[in-house]
Amino acid sequence: MQEKLTVLEPESLYPDTLLEQRVMGDTVRILQGNAKKALMELPDELCAxxxxxxxxxxxxxxxxxxxxxxxxxxxxxxxxYDRVDRAYCAERGITVCNIPDYGTQEVADTAVTLAATLRRGIPLYHDAMRGPSPCAWGVIQNPIVRRFDVQTFGVLGLGRIGTAAALRAKALGFRVVFYDPHLPNGADRAIGVTRLESLEALMEASDVLSIHTPLTRNTRGLVGAAELARLKEGAVVINTARGPILDLDALEAGLRSGRIAAAGLDVLPVEPPVPEPPLLQAYRAGEDWLRGRLIILPHIAFHSPEAWDDIRLKSAETMRDVLVRGLRTNVIPPDSD
Structure with a gap:
């Protein structure tokens, strides 16, 4: 009788393994670990x-x-997949996969909601209305607030999530442009948005910049001080991708100078942010210069009850396809950026 393959879930994310067992079949044995912070917490005999x-x-x-x-x-x-040592996996012949269609709607919804919320001045008025008495009743003149259809929404990375964000922004009336050197010709025409030929051109065109590229050796620090300086005066910056893509100190400088009107961040360079970067300290202290101009979320753009179910099912299906059936579902090439 053939020995069963063994799949390990090191974090015990779900209360049982019934769904995974149903998807992978009876040739697979599924084990759960109880690691909280690192795989190194697991006993050697379990990992083996x-x-x-x-x-x-x-x-x-x-x-x-x-x-x-x-x-x-x-x-x-x-x-x-930036936290997987893919070089060592390649040395060992270990296949690495991700779940590229997980959380697509949720992250796109969050990115465009952040942009729309900031551009309508909702945090600005929210903070003013709960400020000290008397209540600040009336219009606040601030460059954050703009009509959507006079703005250009720039998408950095038109993958699945970037495409979903572009379509949502387009539906709200924004003119949508994007930069993605890896995308074949015609992708822009398929969804009715405009391709730009360089990162510099994207920055110079954007009233709202929304980052949707994966974190790779080529995208780490991709949006720094020089790039942010090219944005239109009073731009809004949104990052729901990965924290290290965006230079947080450069963003803080842009916000302090007023050149950047506002920002919405679901991700930070270090998560959890310990020690707290200066921008987060100012945000949490409610400093006047930043009030109504910044929204920070704890890397939850991906989440909904539906998405939580999705990740379980899609991960089990991918493991079945690759480990049991020998398919190449969602395989990350070892030499990808």
Whole structure:
């Protein structure tokens, strides 16, 4: 009788493994660990059994991978895969997969909602209305507030989430442009948006910049001081992708100078943010210069009850396809950026 393959869920994200078992079939044995912060917390004897590893929050560095002598497949239960040591996986012949269609609607909804919320001045008025008496009743003259259809919504990275954000922004009346050097010709025409040929052109065109590129060695620090300086005066910056893509100090300088009107961030360069960067300190202290101009979320743009169910099902299906059936579903090429 053929020995069963073993899949390890190191975080015990769900109360049971019934769905995973149903999807993967009876040739797979599913184990759960109880790691809280790192794979290194798992006992060696548990890791030694795993042919497949499915992880959501935990990083997968080389030193952790060395605990898994039989490992064949790593599933990063999400879109980003920057916390997996793919170079070492390639050395070992370990296949790395992500779940590229997970949270597409939720992240796009969050990005465009952040932009719309800021551009309508809702945080500005919200903070003013709950300020000291007497109530600040009336119009606040502020460059944050703009009509949508006089603005250009710039999308950096027109993948699945970027495309969904572009369509939502277009529906709200924004003119939508994008920059994505990896996208084939015609993608712009398919959804009726405008392709720009360089990052500099995107910045110079954008009243709202929404970041939707993955974090790679080429995109780390991609949006820095020089790029932000090219944005239109009074621009809004949205980042629901990965924190290290955007230079947080440069963003703070732009906000302080007034050149950037506002920002909405679901991600930060270090999460949780310890120690807190200066921008977050000013935000949490409610400093006057920043009031109504910044929204920070704790990396939850992906979440909804429906998305939480999606990630479980899609991860199990991907593991089944790759580990059991030998398919190439959602495989990340070892040499991808």
């Amino acid at each position: 059994q795993a042919d497949g590893l499915m992880t959501l929050r935990l990083a997968v560095p080389r030193e952790a991978l060395e605990k898994f002598p039989k490992l064949k497949v790593v599933i990063r239960m999400g879109v980003g």
